[in-house]
Amino acid sequence: MADVNMPKLSDTMEEGTVVEWKKKSGDVVKKGDVIAEVESDKATFDLESESDGVLDIIVQQGVPAKIGAPIARIGDANAPTPAASGRTTPQSGEVKKPEQPKAEPEEEPLPSPSAPSGADGAPRVAGSDVKASPLARRLAAELGVNLAAIQGSGPEGRIVKEDVQAAAGNRTSPPPAGRVPPRIAGRPGPDVEVVEPTRMQATIARRMAEAKSTVPEFTVTVEARVDLAVAMRQQLKDSVPGAEKVTMTDFLVRACALALRKFPEVNTSWVDGKFQRKRRISIGLAVAPSQGMGLLVPVVHDADTKDLIQISIESRQVIERARSGRPAEGDLSGATFSISNLGMYGVDEFVAIINPPEAAILAVGAIKEVPVVEAGRIVAGKVMRMTLSVDHRVFYGATAAQFMAEVKRLIENPVTLVVPPTP
Amino acid sequence: MAAEEKLYRVALREALAEEMERDDSVYLVGEDIGKFGGAYRVTEGLLDKFGPQRVVDAPIAEEAIVGTAIGSAMLGLRPVVELMTINFSLVAYDQIINNAAKIRYMFGGEAKVPMVIRMPGGAGHQLSAQHSHSLEVLYGLIPGLLVVAPTTPEDAKGMLKSAIRTDNPVMFLESMSLYNVRGMVPDGDYTTPIGTAAVRRKGSDITIVGVSRMAVLANEAAKQLEDEDIDAEVIDLRSIRPIDWPPIVESVRRTSRCLVVEEGWATYGVTAEIAAGVQERCFDYLDAPIRRLGGAQVPMPYSLPLEKASIPTSEDIKKLARVVVGRKQTDG
Numbered sequence: 140m141a142d143v144n145m146p147k148l149s150d151t152m153e154e155g156t157v158v159e160w161k162k163k164s165g166d167v168v169k170k171g172d173v174i175a176e177v178e179s180d181k182a183t184f185d186l187e188s189e190s191d192g193v194l195d196i197i198v199q200q201g202v203p204a205k206i207g208a209p210i211a212r213i214g215d216a217n218a219p220t221p222a223a224s225g226r227t228t229p230q231s232g233e234v235k236k237p238e239q240p241k242a243e244p245e246e247e248p249l250p251s252p253s254a255p256s257g258a259d260g261a262p263r264v265a266g267s268d269v270k271a272s273p274l275a276r277r278l279a280a281e282l283g284v285n286l287a288a289i290q291g292s293g294p295e296g297r298i299v300k301e302d303v304q305a306a307a308g309n310r311t312s313p314p315p316a317g318r319v320p321p322r323i324a325g326r327p328g329p330d331v332e333v334v335e336p337t338r339m340q341a342t343i344a345r346r347m348a349e350a351k352s353t354v355p356e357f358t359v360t361v362e363a364r365v366d367l368a369v370a371m372r373q374q375l376k377d378s379v380p381g382a383e384k385v386t387m388t389d390f391l392v393r394a395c396a397l398a399l400r401k402f403p404e405v406n407t408s409w410v411d412g413k414f415q416r417k418r419r420i421s422i423g424l425a426v427a428p429s430q431g432m433g434l435l436v437p438v439v440h441d442a443d444t445k446d447l448i449q450i451s452i453e454s455r456q457v458i459e460r461a462r463s464g465r466p467a468e469g470d471l472s473g474a475t476f477s478i479s480n481l482g483m484y485g486v487d488e489f490v491a492i493i494n495p496p497e498a499a500i501l502a503v504g505a506i507k508e509v510p511v512v513e514a515g516r517i518v519a520g521k522v523m524r525m526t527l528s529v530d531h532r533v534f535y536g537a538t539a540a541q542f543m544a545e546v547k548r549l550i551e552n553p554v555t556l557v558v559p560p561t562p
Numbered sequence: 563m564a565a566e567e568k569l570y571r572v573a574l575r576e577a578l579a580e581e582m583e584r585d586d587s588v589y590l591v592g593e594d595i596g597k598f599g600g601a602y603r604v605t606e607g608l609l610d611k612f613g614p615q616r617v618v619d620a621p622i623a624e625e626a627i628v629g630t631a632i633g634s635a636m637l638g639l640r641p642v643v644e645l646m647t648i649n650f651s652l653v654a655y656d657q658i659i660n661n662a663a664k665i666r667y668m669f670g671g672e673a674k675v676p677m678v679i680r681m682p683g684g685a686g687h688q689l690s691a692q693h694s695h696s697l698e699v700l701y702g703l704i705p706g707l708l709v710v711a712p713t714t715p716e717d718a719k720g721m722l723k724s725a726i727r728t729d730n731p732v733m734f735l736e737s738m739s740l741y742n743v744r745g746m747v748p749d750g751d752y753t754t755p756i757g758t759a760a761v762r763r764k765g766s767d768i769t770i771v772g773v774s775r776m777a778v779l780a781n782e783a784a785k786q787l788e789d790e791d792i793d794a795e796v797i798d799l800r801s802i803r804p805i806d807w808p809p810i811v812e813s814v815r816r817t818s819r820c821l822v823v824e825e826g827w828a829t830y831g832v833t834a835e836i837a838a839g840v841q842e843r844c845f846d847y848l849d850a851p852i853r854r855l856g857g858a859q860v861p862m863p864y865s866l867p868l869e870k871a872s873i874p875t876s877e878d879i880k881k882l883a884r885v886v887v888g889r890k891q892t893d894g
Contacts, residue, residue: 153791205888206889207888207889207890208888272818272848272849272850273845273846273847273848273849274818274846274847274848274849275849276846277846277847292888293849293850293888294850294885294888297850299849299850299888300818300849410788410789411785411788
């Protein structure tokens with residue numbers, strides 16, 4: 140028997156939900172078979188079986204499970220199949236627990252989760268034989284929760300505190316008696332509709348509040364002339380194979396990667412009172428998911444070692460994978476710096492919230508045609524405003540200003556961005 | 563209070579010198595502690611300062627050294643014995659157990675043994691099977707002894723002063739790996755009470771209790787576990803006998819989970835005692851089995867890779883902490 144555990148699919152994932160079991164309990168599965176679709180805080184993933192055998196589903200569709208918690212078991216194909224929800228099925232008669240040995244040899248391993256629960260391998264019987272932590276038992280007694288009706292999420296299926304609290308919270312309480320608030324004529328429904336956030340939205344809420352309450356930030360804004368960059372982008376699209384879809388954001392990824400190399404103090408995190416200098420330069424791109432409200436930050440890894448065309452192709456692929464809800468491993472983690480470009484929505488400029496442990500994020504506004512003064516004459520020019528939000532614990536005003544001056548210099552001299560990267 | 567960064571060994575030396583200045587009855591005795599300055603340089607310079615009457619170079623005869631110290635303590639002196647390592651204390655075990663720990667009881671309080679035995683323990687220096695012991699438990703077992711194992715320079719100085727001033731025999735366990743550790747030491751005279759644990763780090767997911775140097779590793783592990791969203795509380799046991807239960811109990815009742823770590827063998831170890839005591843005091847608060855981590859159950863190998871594999875590391879602590887908090891199903 141092997142446990143199938145809720146996998147950890149992203150840095151921030153704490154629990155996941157099986158959106159759909161692709162196989163039923165009792166089905167014979169092979170290693171590599173997709174057995175379920177699992178939703179994390181960021182995306183949906185296919186869960187593959189890691190062994191051959193007969194599937195026994197423990198956690199039903201739609202029920203969240205903490206990472207690491209067993210959600211199914213894969214048993215021996217030759218052994219009699221346990222009932223679908225075997226572990227909590229009450230059975231008649233007593234199932235005897237194996238007798239405890241009188242003295243344990245010192246090196247005896249702890250019972251492993253794959254050890255059979257009964258002497259004859261019979262499924263665990265609910266009730267007196269329920270496996271629950273002492274704390275869970277006490278809480279269950281206090282809250283009047285029936286342990287036999289709960290599925291444990293702890294190691295070896297043990298019922299732990301959170302399971303009892305969840306069960307207590309789920310009990311439907313009778314609607315409070317009393318007067319019903321008067322409704323405004325012509326507008327059916329309550330004044331306020333309570334909407335459950337998606338897992339992604341809940342994570343964003345938590346992370347953003349955390350960032351705003353823990354990161355002392357300041358911002359630096361520059362305006363760059365982008366006439367040359369706009370012209371070069373058109374040239375690339377028209378005449379360079381592979382560059383057909385190069386974007387201004389790709390230019391910025393390349394420019395920031397180069398600037399980050401020059402200013403390693405920007406590519407740094409403040410962790411536990413120490414600076415963590417990151418050797419790799421990986422740039423996260425804040426994008427909206429293809430449907431629903433949310434935020435995804437797919438990552439172009441090692442952007443400083445890639446040329447503009449590579450960045451263009453790779454960022455498009457990683458964004459598509461993220462938006463499809465089926466990112467590859469690493470697509471959504473490991474960024475050391477982020478860029479958020481709202482230029483396509485026509486905003487002039489804005490301030491983005493830092494995504495810790497990154498130390499900075501660049502917020503990019505729209506390219507606008509404005510009158511600019513050039514050698515004493517007013518001419519038409521294209522400008523773009525960029526605002527850097529900075530974790531002041533990590534680096535300071537002068538560095539931020541120099542970093543932004545460098546980004547501005549690179550964008551204003553876009554030939555620097557098509558020079559092949561140095562190793 | 564003003565403070566200055568100092569080495570663990572220097573903090574110990576300051577405690578000895580300050581106590582010798584404060585109280586004429588305090589004297590030092592041990593092998594190579596005078597002219598040579600101590601095998602680990604703790605007593606360096608003290609012979610010049612206090613003379614051979616109060617810094618006594620002894621022959622290689624631990625039983626005689628400890629016996630002498632016990633006798634002089636019964637007659638009103640306050641000896642501070644240095645045994646070169648805890649391994650050699652086994653030669654003096656009879657004196658320590660049968661005399662030092664029992665005399666005050668057996669004489670109905672009419673005699674007492676205000677003696678401190680300082681000795682480093684621990685492995686990690688390729689000193690092989692006979693010279694790498696962590697024997698906290700051998701002394702923690704004995705009523706009549708006080709046993710402390712400070713892990714910071716501040717505690718080393720403060721606890722040594724407390725040990726010298728107490729009227730009962732104190733086993734003062736140092737660690738070879740901690741002598742060169744730096745840390746802030748408050749200026750002026752202060753003591754750290756025997757019988758107190760120190761909460762090194764607050765946390766909400768798991769309580770990790772570390773014994774001696776393992777408290778330092780537990781702290782490192784806890785810092786790294788932050789990246790995995792595991793918020794560990796770390797308690798430095800610091801006093802092995804008596805055990806300071808209130809902070810441990812308060813912590814485990816809050817975190818519902820407990821891991822105990824020592825460098826020595828966990829079977830019948832200090833960790834066993836802590837785990838049992840936590841279970842008695844926190845049973846209805848536990849959300850997971852208490853786990854213990856100790857050194858490999860072998861005489862310490864001489865081979866460097868094997869020795870490393872035999873001593874718990876911060877990685878080992880992290881691994882087991884993940885199991886206790888339910889992030890990982892098995893020990894594998």
